[in-house]
Amino acid sequence: MDEAAPLLLFDSGLGGLTVLEEVRRQLPQAPVIYAADNGGLPYGTKTEAEVAARVCGLLGRMSERFRPRLICIACNTASTIALGMVRDVLAVPVVGTVPAIKPAAEQTRSGVIGLLGTAATIRQPYVDRLEAEFAVGKVLLRHGAGELVGAAEAKLRGLPVDARVIARAVAGLREQPRGAEIDTVVLACTHFPLLAEELGQAFGPGVALIHGAAGIARRIVHLTAGQPFRRLQPDLALFTRADAGLDLARPALQRYGLERVEVL
Numbered sequence: 199m200d201e202a203a204p205l206l207l208f209d210s211g212l213g214g215l216t217v218l219e220e221v222r223r224q225l226p227q228a229p230v231i232y233a234a235d236n237g238g239l240p241y242g243t244k245t246e247a248e249v250a251a252r253v254c255g256l257l258g259r260m261s262e263r264f265r266p267r268l269i270c271i272a273c274n275t276a277s278t279i280a281l282g283m284v285r286d287v288l289a290v291p292v293v294g295t296v297p298a299i300k301p302a303a304e305q306t307r308s309g310v311i312g313l314l315g316t317a318a319t320i321r322q323p324y325v326d327r328l329e330a331e332f333a334v335g336k337v338l339l340r341h342g343a344g345e346l347v348g349a350a351e352a353k354l355r356g357l358p359v360d361a362r363v364i365a366r367a368v369a370g371l372r373e374q375p376r377g378a379e380i381d382t383v384v385l386a387c388t389h390f391p392l393l394a395e396e397l398g399q400a401f402g403p404g405v406a407l408i409h410g411a412a413g414i415a416r417r418i419v420h421l422t423a424g425q426p427f428r429r430l431q432p433d434l435a436l437f438t439r440a441d442a443g444l445d446l447a448r449p450a451l452q453r454y455g456l457e458r459v460e461v462l
């Protein structure tokens with residue numbers, strides 16, 4: 199194993215930084231490339247075929263160019279649609295990000311769990327399977343809250359978060375039958391933990407927000423156990439399109455240790 203081979207984290211935008219934060223905590227010495235398909239953002243409103251084609255194509259190109267030791271798809275939409283396909287076409291280990299339904303089902307006391315994801319994620323058979331396997335006897339209420347993606351992207355760029363967007367996401371769960379009983383909400387989109395403070399306030403103190411970042415980082419630690427790591431140059435943020443938002447994002451990227459920015 200080349201000690202400088204990076205971990206490649208991939209998302210449609212900057213939501214995957216919530217996964218990177220945990221990876222940094224658990225593997226501070228690992229060289230990282232954070233790749234955002236900002237040219238394809240948002241994934242949540244696309245068809246399965248569109249998401250699968252983008253994710254497989256981009257990860258193929260990026261693997262060839264950067265030779266990562268491991269890829270983490272730090273995006274629930276991309277993972278629930280294309281994880282299997284990416285694993286079929288790439289030889290490198292691939293870790294996905296899928297809704298944290300299992301820990302939510304273990305933790306809920308009321309038995310009613312909310313799930314906020316993108317419109318594409320909440321309709322995936324992958325989510326049906328997680329529900330059938332881990333949430334037997336519980337009620338899982340889903341809501342597509344794609345608007346939160348834009349709000350999270352704005353927040354990272356230092357722009358204000360529209361409180362109405364937060365309120366609509368919360369109402370989308372609360373107003374469903376038994377929604378008032380929700381005590382645990384799965385943040386099934388990597389962008390949403392960036393809004394944990396706003397969502398936490400809007401749901402109120404009786405609701406726990408759960409996401410999978412720490413578990414994903416543990417999985418990466420496990421899969422890279424014993425491997426040497428050496429960072430030979432500052433970590434890279436890679437984008438698929440040059441746009442004005444990149445400059446606004448730079449301070450946030452630096453906070454996550456991404457000192458270099460490139461466009462693919």
Ligand code: DGL
Pocket residue numbers: 209210211213214239240241242243272273274275276316319344347386387388389
């Ligand atoms: N961050 C992505 C996820 O976890 C979705 C954002 C998008 O719609 O592109 O689902």
